Amino acid sequence: xxxxxxxxxxxxxxxxxxxxxxxxxxxxxxxxxxxxxxxxxxxxxxxxxxxxxxxxxxxxxxxxxxxxxxxxxxxxxxxxxxxxxxxxxxxxxxxxxxxxxxxxxxxxxxxxxxxxxxxxxxxxxxxxxxxxxxxxxxxxxxxxxxxxxxxxxxxxxxxxxxxxxxxxxxxxxxxxxxxxxxxxxxxxxxxxxxxxxxxxxxxxxxxxxxxxxxxxxxxxxxxxxxxxxxxxxxxxxxxxxxxxxxxxxxxxxxxxxxxxxxxxxxxxxxxxxx
Amino acid sequence: xxxxxxxxxxxxxxxxxxxxxxxxxxxxxxxxxxxxxxxxxxxxxxxxxxxxxxxxxxxxxxxxxxxxxxxxxxxxxxxxxxxxxxxxxxxxxxxxxxxxxxxxxxxxxxxxxxxxxxxxxxxxxxxxxxxxxxxxxxxxxxxxxxxxxxxxxxxxxxxxxxxxxxx
Amino acid sequence: xxxxxxxxxxxxxxxxxxxxxxxxxxxxxxxxxxxxxxxxxxxxxxxxxxxxxxxxxxxxxxxxxxxxxxxxxxxxxxxxxxxxxxxxxxxxxxxxxxxxxxxxxxxxxxxxxxxxxxxxxxxxxxxxxxxxxxxxxxxxxxxxxxxxxxxxxxxxxxxxxxxxxxxxxxxxxxxxxxxxxxxxxxxxxxxxxxxxxxxxxxxxxxxxxxxxxxxxxxxxxxxxxxxxxxxxxxxxxxxxxxxxxxxxxxxxxxxxxxxxxxxxxxxxxxxxxxxxxxxxxxxxxxxxxxxxxxxxxxxxxxxxxxxxxxxxxxxxxxxxxxxxxxxxxxxxxxxxxxxxxxxxxxxxxxxxxxxxxxxxxxxxxxxxxxxxxxxxxxxxxxxxxxxxxxxxxxxxxxxxxxxxxxxxxxxxxxxxxxxxxxxxxxxxxxxxxxxxxx
Numbered sequence: 001x002x003x004x005x006x007x008x009x010x011x012x013x014x015x016x017x018x019x020x021x022x023x024x025x026x027x028x029x030x031x032x033x034x035x036x037x038x039x040x041x042x043x044x045x046x047x048x049x050x051x052x053x054x055x056x057x058x059x060x061x062x063x064x065x066x067x068x069x070x071x072x073x074x075x076x077x078x079x080x081x082x083x084x085x086x087x088x089x090x091x092x093x094x095x096x097x098x099x100x101x102x103x104x105x106x107x108x109x110x111x112x113x114x115x116x117x118x119x120x121x122x123x124x125x126x127x128x129x130x131x132x133x134x135x136x137x138x139x140x141x142x143x144x145x146x147x148x149x150x151x152x153x154x155x156x157x158x159x160x161x162x163x164x165x166x167x168x169x170x171x172x173x174x175x176x177x178x179x180x181x182x183x184x185x186x187x188x189x190x191x192x193x194x195x196x197x198x199x200x201x202x203x204x205x206x207x208x209x210x211x212x213x214x215x216x217x218x219x220x221x222x223x224x225x226x227x228x229x230x231x232x233x234x235x236x237x238x239x240x241x242x243x244x245x246x247x248x249x250x251x252x253x254x255x256x257x258x259x260x261x262x263x264x265x266x267x268x269x270x271x272x273x274x
Numbered sequence: 275x276x277x278x279x280x281x282x283x284x285x286x287x288x289x290x291x292x293x294x295x296x297x298x299x300x301x302x303x304x305x306x307x308x309x310x311x312x313x314x315x316x317x318x319x320x321x322x323x324x325x326x327x328x329x330x331x332x333x334x335x336x337x338x339x340x341x342x343x344x345x346x347x348x349x350x351x352x353x354x355x356x357x358x359x360x361x362x363x364x365x366x367x368x369x370x371x372x373x374x375x376x377x378x379x380x381x382x383x384x385x386x387x388x389x390x391x392x393x394x395x396x397x398x399x400x401x402x403x404x405x406x407x408x409x410x411x412x413x414x415x416x417x418x419x420x421x422x423x424x425x426x427x428x429x430x431x432x433x434x435x436x437x438x439x440x441x
Numbered sequence: 442x443x444x445x446x447x448x449x450x451x452x453x454x455x456x457x458x459x460x461x462x463x464x465x466x467x468x469x470x471x472x473x474x475x476x477x478x479x480x481x482x483x484x485x486x487x488x489x490x491x492x493x494x495x496x497x498x499x500x501x502x503x504x505x506x507x508x509x510x511x512x513x514x515x516x517x518x519x520x521x522x523x524x525x526x527x528x529x530x531x532x533x534x535x536x537x538x539x540x541x542x543x544x545x546x547x548x549x550x551x552x553x554x555x556x557x558x559x560x561x562x563x564x565x566x567x568x569x570x571x572x573x574x575x576x577x578x579x580x581x582x583x584x585x586x587x588x589x590x591x592x593x594x595x596x597x598x599x600x601x602x603x604x605x606x607x608x609x610x611x612x613x614x615x616x617x618x619x620x621x622x623x624x625x626x627x628x629x630x631x632x633x634x635x636x637x638x639x640x641x642x643x644x645x646x647x648x649x650x651x652x653x654x655x656x657x658x659x660x661x662x663x664x665x666x667x668x669x670x671x672x673x674x675x676x677x678x679x680x681x682x683x684x685x686x687x688x689x690x691x692x693x694x695x696x697x698x699x700x701x702x703x704x705x706x707x708x709x710x711x712x713x714x715x716x717x718x719x720x721x722x723x724x725x726x727x728x729x730x731x732x733x734x735x736x737x738x739x740x741x742x743x744x745x746x747x748x749x750x751x752x753x754x755x756x757x758x759x760x761x762x763x764x765x766x767x768x769x770x771x772x773x774x775x776x777x778x779x780x781x782x783x784x785x786x787x788x789x790x791x792x793x794x795x796x797x798x799x800x801x802x803x804x805x806x807x808x809x810x811x812x813x814x815x816x817x818x819x820x821x822x823x824x825x826x827x828x829x830x831x832x833x834x835x836x837x838x839x840x841x842x843x844x845x846x847x848x849x850x851x852x853x854x855x856x857x858x859x860x861x862x863x864x865x866x867x868x869x870x871x872x873x874x875x876x877x878x879x
Contacts, residue, residue: 004480004482008482008548186710188529188533188713190522246708247708247709250705250707251705253323253326253701254701254702254704256319256326257323257697257698257700257704259319260316260320260697261694261695261701262694263319264316264690265691267309267690268690268694270305270308270309271687272305330527330530333527334505334526334531335502335505338520339526
């Protein structure tokens with residue numbers, strides 16, 4: 001028990017860091033979705049593959065499941081009841097109307113798309129799933145969309161490059177700013193205002209440019225947003241500086257206390273024993 | 275028995291002259307000088323630490339940076355018929371808007387005498403301050419009472435069926 | 442020169458008020474020697490007292506801007522953290538300080554137990570100390586509600602619910618604590634009153650008594666209670682140092698080290714403010730703060746009545762420890778039974794708290810994903826198509842604070858995304874349903 005002091009200090013230090021141990025997600029016991037569990041076990045790959053793809057999509061963590069697009073009853077274990085038309089089951093949506101399905105949630109994109117050259121004028125081709133896929137939907141990035149064998153079947157490469165450049169000009173600064181600001185969250189500096197302004201900017205781009213497939217429109221909107229992005233960048237930089245300043249002063253005073261503790265110890269030793 | 279305290283005078287005769295105790299093999303400096311030195315260092319560091327504690331407390335109780343408050347207020351024209359006045363919040367302070375015979379007028383509502391809020395008097399067609407009888411005309415000029423400064427005008431405009439106060 | 446002015450004032454006051462008598466009495470007590478066996482573990486009490494002082498001062502400052510009404514409490518705390526200069530620092534000192542104070546209080550109590558400091562003639566000191574523990578936990582419980590965020594609201598709901606299971610008076614107690622049937626704005630105001638006036642005065646009285654008793658009786662020796670207590674001269678001869686200045690300085694350096702540690706935690710891992718309280722939405726896996734976790738978990742394993750009575754008995758046993766643990770020995774080496782029981786008690790509490798932390802969460806160990814139920818029992822999550830955590834994370838966009846509510850969408854962009862088409866109303870003004878129709 002000679003080093004009880006050190007052992008205690010070590011245990012305390014470990015215990016204090018304990019809250020950091022719990023990095024696991026607090027999750028509820030998920031209610032079972034019978035679409036998922038049934039289809040996952042089917043032999044026909046055409047029936048089971050979509051489940052695996054959906055597991056890798058962004059819809060899954062967002063809480064969007066099979067019934068949100070295909071209808072049906074996700075709690076029924078009998079096929080006829082699960083595929084019940086009374087439960088709004090539609091099966092595979094018609095290609096010409098697939099944008100209506102996606103448009104239930106993605107209203108702005110749908111409206112812009114219908115008015116775009118790919119929409120009404122283009123007889124709704126390509127549809128949403130032609131570019132974004134149907135089950136393994138990831139967060140759209142321009143690199144994933146304009147790949148060979150997709151847009152370049154009809155469009156020249158220069159046009160595609162200009163289009164991608166426009167979308168990137170409009171959205172990439174935002175995602176960079178968001179990523180950097182989110183990285184500041186653990187430091188405790190206020191970031192909510194920056195994030196809500198970023199959300200407003202993204203909303204502006206979505207409403208005015210997203211899925212319009214109009215090159216000049218996309219570039220025009222992207223250009224008009226740049227000034228706002230500069231402001232956001234400045235705010236992000238200010239927040240980062242604030243975080244750095246806090247940490248620096250934290251270290252200065254913490255070290256001051258430690259050094260003082262040391263000097264007190266020396267001073268104590270210099271006091272004569274009575 | 276003398277109990278040592280933080281303010282003890284050094285026990286050696288002359289603190290300015292360092293006496294060195296020679297221990298076989300080592301030169302040991304005066305322990306009292308070391309103690310005083312450490313005392314002084316400690317005082318300095320504690321002083322710095324206290325300052326570091328006192329400064330944030332002072333800044334904390336100072337009023338925080340002003341959030342401006344809305345510098346543009348819109349009122350439905352229907353709520354401001356001719357002759358009527360309304361007191362609104364503009365830039366965090368009361369302001370009075372009047373649909374007067376000369377059109378829409380708006381002024382900062384805080385009387386410069388002692389801070390009471392002015393009212394519009396339709397009968398006399400003047401602004402009055404209820405505290406000490408200050409009177410202002412439609413241009414905000416002081417007509418009477420112990421008022422040092424005239425009212426501050428706020429730009430008003432009309433857009434459709436809405437009255438815009440401020441920028 | 443300052444010295445001369447000071448002693449001049451002292452003489453003037455002494456002439457009229459005889460303050461030298463008081464000063465001499467205080468000096469005599471303050472310079473009493475402290476036994477030689479007093480090691481660094483004995484600083485825990487001082488550290489706790491330091492944190493109480495810091496809590497008092499930081500709490501005072503917070504009260505300048507805090508608004509104790511359910512409508513504005515959350516916003517006022519947010520205001521303090523974001524707009525008030527150094528507001529973030531004051532709030533962090535108060536939040537962290539609470540945790541540190543309770544932690545060091547536990548350590549102090551454990552130290553006192555193992556060194557037999559509660560035995561004759563120091564039983565009253567122990568009683569005062571136990572009351573201080575109760576008051577401190579009361580501080581923690583009432584203060585926790587004040588930010589009015591999700592954790593505050595639901596943690597208080599769970600806590601008062603447990604109090605409500607007390608037999609006979611339980612339901613009355615519940616309504617009394619909450620000021621109604623549920624946690625509401627009335628709960629906030631009464632918790633605030635208790636937190637800032639009632640408990641501080643009680644604490645001040647108790648701590649004065651506690652400290653006086655400690656200085657008056659001196660630190661307990663390691664010898665058995667049958668032997669007479671050593672006199673100050675004997676202690677000094679055995680190598681004990683004066684309380685002032687040597688011992689004070691020693692503890693002072695410990696205090697400084699702990700403060701330095703807390704400061705670093707404040708700037709590197711500040712405690713967050715969660716989402717605003719939503720009385721209609723209980724977050725998944727809400728639990729009390731760490732200092733209540735062991736009791737919270739223990740209550741799960743037994744029927745309600747057994748749990749409450751059992752907890753009551755344990756608390757009573759701890760309170761009356763000096764009266765039923767009557768072995769005259771103080772030194773831990775000569776009290777094997779007490780020391781063993783003590784270690785078991787501490788380890789059991791830590792284990793229960795760990796189980797509570799694990800309960801109702803999912804973790805991946807060595808490639809397999811386990812779900813821990815409310816008792817802490819693991820079961821493998823049987824989802825054959827489930828990808829590894831990293832794949833799903835790459836697909837998802839950056840997310841905000843997920844510690845309270847894992848299932849809610851916090852991304853700003855996904856305002857249109859919702860669970861099912863049935864629950865979405867706002868954006869459906871112009872939508873046409875797919876094939877199947879209404």
